[in-house]
Amino acid sequence: xxxxxxxxxxxxxxxxxxxxxxxxxxxxxxxxxxxxxxxxxxxxxxxxxxxxxxxxxxxxxxxxxxxxxxxxxxxxxxxxxxxxxxxxxxxxxxxxxxxxxxxxxxxxxxxxxxxxxxxxxxxxxxxxxxxxxxxxxxxxxxxxxxxxxxxxxxxxxxxxxxxxxxxxxxxxxxxxxxxxxxxxxxxxxxxxxxxxxxxxxxxxxxxxxxxxxxxxxxxxxxxxxxxxxxxxxxxxxxxxxxxxxxxxxxxxxxxxxxxxxxxxxxxxxxxxxxxxxxxxxxxxxxxxxxxxxxxxxxxxxxxxxxxxxxxxxxxxxxxxxxxxxxxxxxxxxxxxxxxxxxxxxxxxxxxxxxxxxxxxxxxxxxxxxxxxxxxxxxxxxxxxxxxxxxxxxxxxxxxxxxxxxxxxxxxxxxxxxxxxxxxxxxxxxxxxxxxxxxxxxxxxxxxxxxxxxxxxxxxxxxxxxxxxxxxxxxxxxxxxxxxxxxxxxxxxxxxxxxxxxxxxxxxxxxxxxxxxxxxxxx
Numbered sequence: 001x002x003x004x005x006x007x008x009x010x011x012x013x014x015x016x017x018x019x020x021x022x023x024x025x026x027x028x029x030x031x032x033x034x035x036x037x038x039x040x041x042x043x044x045x046x047x048x049x050x051x052x053x054x055x056x057x058x059x060x061x062x063x064x065x066x067x068x069x070x071x072x073x074x075x076x077x078x079x080x081x082x083x084x085x086x087x088x089x090x091x092x093x094x095x096x097x098x099x100x101x102x103x104x105x106x107x108x109x110x111x112x113x114x115x116x117x118x119x120x121x122x123x124x125x126x127x128x129x130x131x132x133x134x135x136x137x138x139x140x141x142x143x144x145x146x147x148x149x150x151x152x153x154x155x156x157x158x159x160x161x162x163x164x165x166x167x168x169x170x171x172x173x174x175x176x177x178x179x180x181x182x183x184x185x186x187x188x189x190x191x192x193x194x195x196x197x198x199x200x201x202x203x204x205x206x207x208x209x210x211x212x213x214x215x216x217x218x219x220x221x222x223x224x225x226x227x228x229x230x231x232x233x234x235x236x237x238x239x240x241x242x243x244x245x246x247x248x249x250x251x252x253x254x255x256x257x258x259x260x261x262x263x264x265x266x267x268x269x270x271x272x273x274x275x276x277x278x279x280x281x282x283x284x285x286x287x288x289x290x291x292x293x294x295x296x297x298x299x300x301x302x303x304x305x306x307x308x309x310x311x312x313x314x315x316x317x318x319x320x321x322x323x324x325x326x327x328x329x330x331x332x333x334x335x336x337x338x339x340x341x342x343x344x345x346x347x348x349x350x351x352x353x354x355x356x357x358x359x360x361x362x363x364x365x366x367x368x369x370x371x372x373x374x375x376x377x378x379x380x381x382x383x384x385x386x387x388x389x390x391x392x393x394x395x396x397x398x399x400x401x402x403x404x405x406x407x408x409x410x411x412x413x414x415x416x417x418x419x420x421x422x423x424x425x426x427x428x429x430x431x432x433x434x435x436x437x438x439x440x441x442x443x444x445x446x447x448x449x450x451x452x453x454x455x456x457x458x459x460x461x462x463x464x465x466x467x468x469x470x471x472x473x474x475x476x477x478x479x480x481x482x483x484x485x486x487x488x489x490x491x492x493x494x495x496x497x498x499x500x501x502x503x504x505x506x507x508x509x510x511x512x513x514x515x516x517x518x519x520x521x522x
Contacts, residue, residue, distance in 0.1 A: 003034030147371030233334025242275030336381030
């Protein structure tokens, strides 16, 4: 759990600590954990350090904010070690009064990061990066930027904004003055495929693990909603939530048009009958990307790694908050859960990377290859962690805490240990859904939803605006990127583009809009 804001002045490290109205105060500095019923915070105050630990609560854990002043240093260390063994989300912010170092340590279950901006005299920390960027000059961190443009993984402490750092799953960031160092977690090897025990049901184990991960929390059916896209990942999460809460749980999702939308609607109806949800359906075509009301048109409004349809979810999350929802259960991370080992499936042919590199200069390609390291080597997929990090701010601004059962090292290691015939094409998930629905639709007739049609509409309808963004964008440095090739692709027949070309242009537009400040220079 990483929901805190802080402004820490290095001159205040020895000031006495007090707690007033949920804020931890010392001198002119403050640390403010985000108040939420699923979260708790513990302040450990000693002569040598002030430590603020934030935890996602188990059902029976106390809530609120506690101040502890241990008599022995060993007592403080033992308490922090206990927090590090917590199986849900946690974070530990430590202010070392002796060395002057400030460190931030996060669990592997990293639902929402914090961001850091440092200066010689203080460090600012916030789960909402836009507040850290407000009324300040911004410059680009080019290696990370180019890695993102090339579609390469860049789950690193550095962000595309120079001087803005992000907490990482399992990592410890240490701040001393304006310097930020990262200690990444030890590499975690995948378990490899294992044989199932006789009479052991992988489908039941998958479902029971998801169910237990969700039920461990204080699940309030009146204040919790579930995403229900009609897809496989959200389906299992929704069914588990319904088994915990009983009938009447609020569900929501986007509805697409055409034959794909008809099939999606049929699956949603099946799931709603089984789970007895109070379902909200929002037509996706009403919220195409990059439109005049889109948050993308606000500088730093939508992180480039975010999902393709924040316009839609901005509206949905507003509605959920107005309905009293403060917790969201989602199938995020399900796509990345199924490990593939060497020899089990044909390797990637590299066509997508070749397409990206065709738009970059030689120097741009060189920088892109530099921008993805260092990164943590853990069993959780970096793409999942990047997507949840990008999305988290939109949820937290509305007081909604996300639950992502698939993004959990326990579940990831279990699924990665299954024989290939269970992991291939997510067979274990398809079978688990058939067992619980009594209908083999996810095994027999399932075609995944695609946002491409709505995305095409967004590009076509807003082409003039997007061309103007491209023409002035500081992101498209001519020494690194062939701006004219991107502009020509945007001016072409969008519908006829290959998936690789379309994906690249969409990603570049999202990045350019993120940094766009009208006619102002970065």
